Amino acid sequence: xxxxxxxxxTFLPGTVNExxxxxxxxxxxxxxxxxxxxGSNGAGxxxxxSAIAGAFPTDSGKVILDGEDISSMPExxxxxxxGRLFQDPLSGTAPGLTxxxxxxxxxxxxxxTGNFFSRxxxxxxxxxxxxxxxxxxxxxDRLEQPVGLLSGGQRQALTLLxxxxxxxxxxxxxxHTAALDPGSAExxxxxxxxxxxxxxxxxxxxxxxxRQALDAGxxxxxxxxxxxxxxxxxxxxxxxxVGKLTxxxxxxxxxxxxxxxxxxxx
Amino acid sequence: xxxxxxxxxxxxFAYAPVALSLFLSYRILDIADLTTDGCFVxxxxxxxxxxxAGHPVLGMLLAIPAGALCGLVSxxxxxxxxxxxxxxxxxxxxxxxxxxxxxxxxxxxxNLIREDSIFSLFRKMIPGNYSDLVxxxxxxxxxxxxxxxxxxxxxxxxxxxxGDNPVMVRASSIDTSSMIRTxxxxxxxMTAVSGAAVGQFQKTTDINSGTGVVVIxxxxxxxxxxxxxxxxxxxxxxxxxxxxxxxRFIYAFVFYxxxxxxxxxxxxxxxxxxxxxAVPHVREQRIQPRPAQKEEEGxxx
Numbered sequence: 001x002x003x004x005x006x007x008x009x010t011f012l013p014g015t016v017n018e019x020x021x022x023x024x025x026x027x028x029x030x031x032x033x034x035x036x037x038x039g040s041n042g043a044g045x046x047x048x049x050s051a052i053a054g055a056f057p058t059d060s061g062k063v064i065l066d067g068e069d070i071s072s073m074p075e076x077x078x079x080x081x082x083g084r085l086f087q088d089p090l091s092g093t094a095p096g097l098t099x100x101x102x103x104x105x106x107x108x109x110x111x112x113t114g115n116f117f118s119r120x121x122x123x124x125x126x127x128x129x130x131x132x133x134x135x136x137x138x139x140x141d142r143l144e145q146p147v148g149l150l151s152g153g154q155r156q157a158l159t160l161l162x163x164x165x166x167x168x169x170x171x172x173x174x175x176h177t178a179a180l181d182p183g184s185a186e187x188x189x190x191x192x193x194x195x196x197x198x199x200x201x202x203x204x205x206x207x208x209x210x211r212q213a214l215d216a217g218x219x220x221x222x223x224x225x226x227x228x229x230x231x232x233x234x235x236x237x238x239x240x241x242v243g244k245l246t247x248x249x250x251x252x253x254x255x256x257x258x259x260x261x262x263x264x265x266x
Numbered sequence: 267x268x269x270x271x272x273x274x275x276x277x278x279f280a281y282a283p284v285a286l287s288l289f290l291s292y293r294i295l296d297i298a299d300l301t302t303d304g305c306f307v308x309x310x311x312x313x314x315x316x317x318x319a320g321h322p323v324l325g326m327l328l329a330i331p332a333g334a335l336c337g338l339v340s341x342x343x344x345x346x347x348x349x350x351x352x353x354x355x356x357x358x359x360x361x362x363x364x365x366x367x368x369x370x371x372x373x374x375x376x377n378l379i380r381e382d383s384i385f386s387l388f389r390k391m392i393p394g395n396y397s398d399l400v401x402x403x404x405x406x407x408x409x410x411x412x413x414x415x416x417x418x419x420x421x422x423x424x425x426x427x428x429g430d431n432p433v434m435v436r437a438s439s440i441d442t443s444s445m446i447r448t449x450x451x452x453x454x455x456m457t458a459v460s461g462a463a464v465g466q467f468q469k470t471t472d473i474n475s476g477t478g479v480v481v482i483x484x485x486x487x488x489x490x491x492x493x494x495x496x497x498x499x500x501x502x503x504x505x506x507x508x509x510x511x512x513x514r515f516i517y518a519f520v521f522y523x524x525x526x527x528x529x530x531x532x533x534x535x536x537x538x539x540x541x542x543x544a545v546p547h548v549r550e551q552r553i554q555p556r557p558a559q560k561e562e563e564g565x566x567x
């Protein structure tokens with residue numbers, strides 16, 4: 001479904017700050033698979049997601065989505081089939097637009113029929129309410145309010161809903177619960193799992209949380225220094241707990257060690 | 267007195283599209299587009315030149331593509347060639363000076379003497395003192411109605427979100443560059459149409475008639491916001507419209523009372539704009555020490 005072939009990316013080549021962020025990364029992902037990715041800071045996790053999303057041109061390698069080589073497609077075109085959530089809960093919604101307008105923007109853009117001048121009507125408004133209700137945040141009664149008034153957790157929930165309003169082929173989550181309070185983080189994680197399961201979306205999730213990395217999905221990749229150093233799935237993963245994963249992480253990362261945040265948050 | 271009010275209203279309506287144009291570029295897209303001055307003159311030059319040649323209506327219509335072209339050039343400089351928006355506006359403006367002279371037949375001004383303007387034609391249809399006012403009001407009213415409808419369409423929402431959170435817009439598979447292009451073209455059209463109307467209304471256009479139009483437009487926009495608030499798009503549009511009229515009333519007041527020498531009005535305008543843009547910023551910086559002060563006051567009480 002998603003195939004990454006020998007992707008490399010060096011930032012600031014030829015300068016003292018040259019940094020090899022991705023070093024010949026390859027992996028294959030089956031349709032409907034949910035993969036979690038862990039790695040220490042600077043391991044290349046986010047860079048990998050950005051490369052798949054097309055945020056910058058890669059130096060070499062290919063990204064193939066559903067048999068189509070999208071390596072040279074601009075970011076905004078790739079986002080038709082790839083949804084993405086960031087750590088910053090404010091990044092996925094337009095604060096000056098109301099909840100309804102944010103949803104209308106995404107809805108009208110993805111709709112097969114219609115033109116530049118299409119607007120939403122009563123039916124769509126009702127449909128938005130129906131989609132907001134399962135979030136259980138009361139947003140369905142606040143359609144007219146600017147999104148800027150919502151809390152981080154509420155905005156991240158809305159972002160998740162927007163990203164999956166039309167289920168994408170691939171959903172990429174970049175530590176999307178890390179900046180939220182524990183309660184909101186758990187709620188967003190539950191929502192994520194539900195939405196991904198219901199719509200059978202393939203999902204790549206970067207996390208710093210060992211617990212989360214094992215609880216969600218069916219396969220875990222460990223990254224270090226721009227490479228995938230371990231790929232755990234099946235029985236091996238089923239028999240794993242946080243302690244074992246941490247050990248594995250330490251070994252896989254060579255002399256490197258898990259940073260405090262990873263151990264503390266597990 | 268009645269004549270003063272009428273003149274203030276006429277000029278307020280004539281210049282209102284400039285304030286609406288700045289509402290779109292400055293408030294919605296968050297781009298300080300300084301193409302306004304040159305674009306305004308281009309609209310006036312095209313319109314008056316055509317009217318002088320006996321085609322006043324065509325002159326008004328031709329101002330539309332002329333304005334769109336100004337916006338397009340400025341937008342391309344910004345999005346495709348990475349020139350900072352303020353500089354892109356200034357560059358476009360500088361180039362427009364020669365273009366405007368060319369449109370005016372390499373003269374620095376053109377006058378309509380006996381030739382018809384859209385206003386003289388309209389007066390034949392609807393005679394009376396208020397004939398000009400009706401026509402002058404019709405233009406910004408149509409633009410404002412169009413804008414308030416447009417802002418809730420797919421394209422309008424995309425343009426608004428582009429100024430608000432471009433990352434989100436790209437994530438929704440919308441090309442932000444083409445939204446900036448569309449927005450600035452619309453904004454250019456409004457400015458040029460205003461120039462076209464003012465030119466034919468005053469039966470003259472001058473190569474320097476655009477000087478300061480952008481700052482006056484911003485002053486109008488801000489005054490309107492002060493009165494109506496910035497909450498919704500509709501209020502913003504109504505505010506730009508209202509601010510434009512208020513400004514001309516202040517102008518008329520100053521002109522007739524000689525409270526401030528009329529020559530100093532641009533200085534006053536610049537002052538108003540600088541202060542009103544500065545105030546929110548200064549207020550924000552002062553927020554930090556305030557809670558402590560409040561607590562003390564609370565304790566005293």
